[in-house]
Amino acid sequence: MFYLEPLNISDKLFGLEKYFRDFIRLYNEKRFPKVLLISGNKGLGKHTLISHFLSYFYNPSSYDLKNLMINDRSKFFDKYINYTFSNVIYINSQSKSSAGVDFPEQKFWGQSNTYQHNAT
Numbered sequence: 119m120f121y122l123e124p125l126n127i128s129d130k131l132f133g134l135e136k137y138f139r140d141f142i143r144l145y146n147e148k149r150f151p152k153v154l155l156i157s158g159n160k161g162l163g164k165h166t167l168i169s170h171f172l173s174y175f176y177n178p179s180s181y182d183l184k185n186l187m188i189n190d191r192s193k194f195f196d197k198y199i200n201y202t203f204s205n206v207i208y209i210n211s212q213s214k215s216s217a218g219v220d221f222p223e224q225k226f227w228g229q230s231n232t233y234q235h236n237a238t
Contacts, residue, residue, distance in 0.1 A: 131186040
């Protein structure tokens with residue numbers, strides 16, 4: 119077992135405003151995808167972007183949309199940074215567990231109905 123330090127997230131969103139506003143627009147239009155893969159080089163702000171969106175999603179009244187800032191005193195954010203928010207699955211590079219996605223009665227690329235990623 120390993121100990122996780124509380125998440126260190128910038129409370130102000132820099133440089134990814136367009137993506138964040140696109141996420142909000144898609145969510146408000148009820149077109150947000152069920153599965154979203156965000157990839158890129160380390161340090162681009164992928165985790166910060168998702169943290170801001172989750173803060174907006176779970177507690178929109180405490181998120182500052184004008185300044186794109188997380189309210190670091192909100193109950194959601196406190197639980198989120200301390201890994202205790204039950205609706206979020208935390209997977210990191212130290213995790214030895216695997217994550218899987220089950221697809222309905224459909225086969226992709228001639229493979230089975232389950233995609234699995236091992237975090238190693």
